[in-house]
Amino acid sequence: MSTVQNEKEQAPAVDPQYLPAEEQIHGEPPKFGYRHPLFQVLLVSFICFTCPGMYNALSGLGGGGQIDATTADRGGMALNSTFAVMAFFGGSFVNKFGPRLSLTLGTIGYTLYVGSLLSYNINGDGKFNIGAGAILGVCAGILWTAQGVLMLAYSTEATKGRYIAVFWAIFNLGAVIGAAIPLGQNIHQTIDRAVPNTTYIAFIVLTAVGSGITLLLARPTTVRRTDGTLAVVPVSQSWQTEILNVLRTLVTDPAVLLLFPFFAASNLFYTWQFNAYNLALFNPRTRYLNNMLYWLAQIVGAGLMGLFLDSTGLARKKRAIGGWFILFAIIMAVWGGNYAVQKNYTRATIDAKTYVKEDFTQKAFGGHVVLYILNGITDACWQTYAYWVIGAMSNNARKIAVLVGMYKGIQSGTAAVGWHFDGVKAPYMNILGGTWGLLAGGLVIALPMIWIRVKDHTDVEDDTLGGLDAEGHKVDALPHHHQQPTATASVSSQEK
Template sequence: MADEKAAPAAELTSPVSPVAAPVEPAPRPEGWMYKGVKIGKKEVWFASPIVQLIMVAFVCFLCPGMFNALTGLGGGGQVDATAQNDANTALYSTFAVVGFFSGTLANMLGVKATLAFGGLGYSVYAASFLSYNHNQNHGFVVFAGAFLGICAGLLWTAQGAIMMSYPPEDKKGRYISYFWVIFNLGAVIGSLVPLGQNINATGSSTVTDGTYIGFLVLMVLGALLSLTLCNADSIRRSDGSKVILMKNPSWKTELVGLFQTITQSPWIVLLFPMFFASNVFYTYQTNDMNAAHFNTRTRALNNTLYWLSQILGSLAFGYALDFKGLRRSIRAKASFAALFCLTFVIWGGGWAWQVKQVPREITEDKNSGYQTVDWSMGGELYIGPMFLYMFYGFFDAAWQTCIYWYMGALSNSGRKAANLTGFYKGIQSAGAAVFWRLDGLKTPFNTMFGATWGLLGAALVIAAPVIWLRIKDTVSLEEDLKFSDETVEDVAPTAVTMDKVTKEETV
């Protein structure tokens, strides 16, 4: 265990000269001192960015991961999607409002408390659909959606701040991919539950009570797991540096910080259309494609393949964004070009499929005789749409991974990351609320598709100047500290602070 005080440089004398020769400080593999507190090896390991990120990923595995599995069934597992449309409109409307201020709340309360409260809303949402199976209580489902909007705004802001500010600059892409893999593995496993329970159901029906109970239990476990996390001021990277925060945050300083996020970097608003578009495609994909045209067991299979494809997409883009052979500014431009191509290739293929489908009026008319597709039909009826749905999942992961990486490349400050994530999730939720409402108003499928695709393309064009001109190869410590009241000595790597201590003691 390291000594509680940095050892002064040893004095070495020789017969020739009595002058003391400074010696480099010994490495400290067991830990280090921080403000008079001994940090041991065990604590350093637990408070490391990678361990904390994995823990947050498992919280999201159990909460939003299960929510995604439930949503991906289309209609929340119900034959009629009305209840889910109304619940999700309420969810994303409250999420949009809370999201703008959730960065301030996360900075004040700490990530542990923010995540724990955020996880509660997911279990209430699952419970509302369990109730709906028995009493058709539409009001409870809508209330659960609105409550989840408040909770999710807090959870995702805390998660985003952790994912963007904890890792070192050269590992942000892969850390984002690690999170996305574990998070989406939750959706994969969650979607296997209804797939197993409905594997012999060749018609369209509501999922069973067991499905909702399974989601409910897992979501409660996720909320409890978040209580074991460290707060951001305890995090130590491998070089001894810490996350940049405010030493003594208050409501006033955090509200000012929220304002400064925009005023100090006004060009950040060019990313807002990408934020707005980042969840709108779920409405078309889950309700207007999966729920409308496939039976229950096939919807469950599509859902599983969708989230598996998200894992592949996040790994591919996460590692590519950290590729050391190219400077970070070049990687940003290359990722933008890749996103642009994927947007027009995948969604162009989607349009070719969509225009051949029957309109909403026929799929929602129980007397129309419209037969939903079962996987046993194979061929053109199922294999093509199956791969299209997988590509949609891959695209979603690519889009989300790039947005988080772009924001992380603009700042390493935990305080600023929380505010940026709050803006991101708030604007994202506003977009989702609009599109869930459009679906609730029975907007034609072709219109829903065209609006989604057009918004994605326009968002990329508007964001291009930020990605092309504002993402640099590195962000200096001094630049990040402009958004904090901490000093270089508070947050710098151990080698820097130890070197300063050694020089002072030698003098």
Template sequence: SQVLIVAFVCFTCPGLYNAISSIAAGVDDETINYNATAVLYACFALFGLFAGGIVNVLGPKYTLFIGTWGYVIYATSLLIMGNNFDETAKAYSSGATNFFYAGNALLGIGAGLLWTAQGQICMSYPTTETKGAYFSYFWIIFNLGACLGGFLTFGTNYKTTGNTASNTTFILFLVLMSCGALLSLTLAKPENVVRNDGSMVTIDALPNGLSEILEVFKLFLDPKMLLLFPLFAYSNWFYNYHFFFNNAMFNKRTQGFNSAFYWGSQMLGAYLIGKYLDRAGPKKPKALQSILVLTVLCVLMWGAALWVQSSFDIDFGAKRRTIDFQDGGWFLKFLLFTFFGFNDAICQVWSYWLMGQYSDDMATLGRYAGYYKGVQSGMAAVAWRLGGIPLTPMAVLGT
């Protein structure tokens, strides 16, 4: 039940954030959006890295609660941006833009706390034999938020074929995110949690914050974590191109529709990989076989993306396209976008499952989660900054 509560908190907060971000956050200035997202992930990386120590001191319940409010502030900044666009100058007001950057920074801080607390709970509360299944259940419910958010965006913008999201979209998301923040307060204390097999959750937190910081730095000398560094670095790098593809290829209502199926395909990918990882048998062959499948899927995905990018020369500005879901050229590009999401889920669930096999100790897994999100978000900040320079889409795809 605790993993389900966390899943529904993430359904309303990062889930709905993902629905917004996959349509470029409704901000019709690519440079502002890319640079703000780079700020978000830079703050996410910094606080994510040390959030393992914070969650071990404050506990996952209150760390999660504090983290959720970054999403509420971010949604508020989007609403303000949407109402402070000068149609004559074709620019946002400086005050709204500054608040948007601040909202992204606070979201990065909150996300670092939220995702570390989430990772600690989802890796330490299930038994070793059920970690793949429980994390896949989490990923399905979490992405259901983004999926429904995509349909909300589609519905609230159905009567427009332009590229500006409505106020109703952001007000709905703001209310739902606030509900998710309050839901986090229903979590039980870790020492009161009993696993399915009757065992208690193991808690071995260090006595003070300084000791926690030292333990975090030791992860950069841990051979297991160093070997996983390239995978963790890759695991959010691609969002820059994924969301560029949706935003530069389709109109706003179709972006929302596509987004719903992008996150829906993540639910399918999470379910399939979770079932496979928790099946009976030795862990090492399962790990090797599944990472091989992921590698093949990634080669197919990026090969198809390269072909579409080179064939259609997608970009913002004069090259921007506004394909509608009712147009004849929509379906195959839609399928590629959903394939992006399917592969993302397999990568994320596999990473969490592997970390969960290394330990059952709650404090240790909290540090692993912080390290994972820190590395992941640090590289994502670089990727989004490259988009804001801006590099050409083909150059971004080549990275």
């Protein structure tokens, strides 16, 4: 008897995420309330509503609300460069710090960045903006990885599309409200000028509120998914192990590389949309109206794509392929429309002293604003589908953290290149062509990976880091006499 007891005491604890679903269920499905997974996703959504949402509202104005986009382009390059590095290894930081602390740290950079734009409005010195952009990139890399981990880890296989759509709708509602602020302040403004200081001050207050909301999040170990399973956040490991998990994913699951061009295209289009289209063609009040409608359209796009991806009438694999074809058709149609408009102007046209920017009272505005709305819908469909594919590849929060970090890192690295080309005044048509080519090419290259890896249910080997557990052991080597881990084996010390 003592021998059996000793064996039980020495048996290593197993993370519930590596157990079959039926063995993970330790309670009844939760009633809606503070610790319900959807409520926690709503809190995360409102954090992003106030921080990245406000940043998007400013970016969508073109040039961060300035007349000349040069300073904002440089800040954007600094931001996306550090974002790319931090986000690629963001899963390691989130697994080490825990998602709550990661979200708190991540929000601080947004307040600082908006403050740098206010400073530029006052003294005209762009150095602070570049430095703040670099700091925001570090913060955003951590925030977006933590956001993706909680959103996907708290949802079941049947609810991932809806949770993503809910998040994307609320997050973009922040950009809608943020866009409405300068619109209301400048509704009669038809002459180019930067947004007033009061706009930046309002955004500073809102981003600070977002930092406060992070303190309201529940400990992940107290949250159960709607099927009763524990939504466990991985145990904190050494920095070496955490970073090796990223490399292990690439080595043991090299097919993930096929998603890299798809990831790369996912933010590149903002350069053309915001600066080569909205800032270039329209006067201030029209630009602000376009910005608000763009982010409003994102709510519609995310909702429709999310509902389709969670449709119960089709198997998950068919939804994956159907979503791919829908996205490809939208990309080709919308960017074909963008090309048709772009043929009519160049940088030289816009810079000419005789050029008069378009107002929403003009006849041509109807077609132009519809095209911009469709661009917003396309963005939301792309992001929703990308998150859904990542969620379909694994239910394991540790692997999700790695994949989301890769997604945001590659996305931001390419976005930095886009802002650089605008900063050096590359021809608008070149920016459009490069963006459209990467969007179409990224989808085509990703299709084999999506076809092979998205199955009707996530396999056990896909729920680990390339067939290995977080410590590098094969899944079939895990002990069968599973033991319920303690709280310290399920969550980092910062999350206790």
